[in-house]
Amino acid sequence: MEDGSILEVENVTKWFGGVAAIITVSFSLQRGELLGVIGPNGSGKTTLVNLLTGFVKPDSGKVIYQGKDIAGQQPYKVAALGIARTFQMAKPFYQLSAFKNLIIPLYSPRVKKLRGGKYGNRDDVAIDLLEDVGFERDSFVPYKVASSLPHGYLKRLELARCLALRPDLLILDELFSGMSMSEVAGTLPIIEKLNTEGLSIIMVEHRLKELFRIAHRVMVLNFGAKVVDGSPRQVMDSDAVKAAYLGDEDEG
């Protein structure tokens, strides 16, 4: 956690009709930090991810990424700045092989520039990325059509698609949902490794046990508002969190 913050979110608000999906949420993310975001269903976690990545435009507030306000920018521009995201529902390019799925982000202007204008060896890059997220390199798996792959592979393919952009900030929207225990156990070290290598990560997650193990800090959302923001230990002990997840006793 050095070099100060990579992302500053200031009083972001988003209304969907009469429902406030996100109300004046502010937080910051330090370089190299792993921030967990948790909250009950419908608490605005995915909306927050969409606000950060340009898929939803905030009604008010600022999203300052590396000193620039990116609120309401087109998703592809946000991605070009180095914010990569996974989707909660893994929706790969079903009719293409896993390998070709990665060629698409590798074709983006951002990656071409990072690779020095040259495009050679993209095959090696793609296959290395797949291996990094746990695809068996010398098997047929990378060349199978995505629609024939099991769900766990598709989620990891989502992760590889993000890593292809060589992001500075990675946002994982419930990466572990739908994965088996062993798949989670296999993926967790990958994320930890990326983080120790200096990648800043925001992780929206329902699997609290795994999240609390690797997160530096955890933020809790409920009804679109920030409830608690602190170390995993503080969050676990907080009464507000218990109320949010288990219901407030006073309300009956």
Added chain:
Amino acid sequence: MAMRYRKERLDRGIKVRCDDVFALSSYREVLYLAMPKVLPVAILLIFPLLKGVVGLYYEKALVITCAISLLALSWDLMASVGLISLGQALFFGAGAYLTGYLNYAFKLSPILTIPLGTIGGALFSTFLLLPVLRLRGVYFAIVTLTLPLLLGRFIDTTKILGGGEGISGLSPLPNLWFELYVAIFAMLVCLFGFRRLINQDYGLVLQGIRDNDRAVMSGAINIYRFKVEAVFIAGLAGSFAGAFMTHYYQFVGIPAFAMDYSIVPLTAAVLGGPGTFAGSVIGAFILVPLSEALRGFGTLRVVFYSAILIICVVGLPEGIFHYMRRKYHQFERRREIG
């Protein structure tokens, strides 16, 4: 208990051998790989020479078939990006009218008007479609369906560009040879060009947009730009067909925006097998000659035509091209189960 069978599909031995890098060791294997491409192309190139055998009528029908093939290819390219169009007539009409007008007003020769009409028509239609490229599925389809009808009626009522009468007496094409070979050549260029394009990285992005446009966006790629470019390329194929047919008929009028130019290419692509380009061409080469051959039945023609179409689509839902490719590469055998 009755014996139960399951159909099993296996790759032919020669297919398996040819998948290998060391395949090209015998003439048989070279032939096996080259045949599906070389044979149809060869037949097409020889066909114009057979005027004595097939007659002028079917030579002329080939030109129309090529034009419909071009429209079907253009439909298939748009479908590869997830843009389902019901209005290829827009491209056809735009190219046709621009070409006709350039020839009529400025007396330019077809050598100039056809390229200008192709590019201009594609630009014009792409420009018209710009605002709706963000739409998907049915919404995009409805707009494309309406645009050619709107333009046709607009020309009719405002009496511009010849109004309801159209513009006639345009320059003819030099000769039948020119007509046939230019049409065939343009179709082959589009067919093999599109097939190549879609398998390049560029084409993968197009296919990605069809499958999941949000994931392409989050891959730092401006999908809007790719859609515009794809529509323009599809527009070039469609407008060329219009531009070419204008000089072929020596006439351009409201029929250039007719529904036929939207529906027949779409049917051809679906019948032949969408997403393959070759399927679109096969579809067109079945539909157009069939429709000509059934002319003898008079008014009943449409009935027979539609019946054959329904039988084909129900019997071969995968598309003729997929079926042919499967039969070429694989054999089936029955296998006992249980």
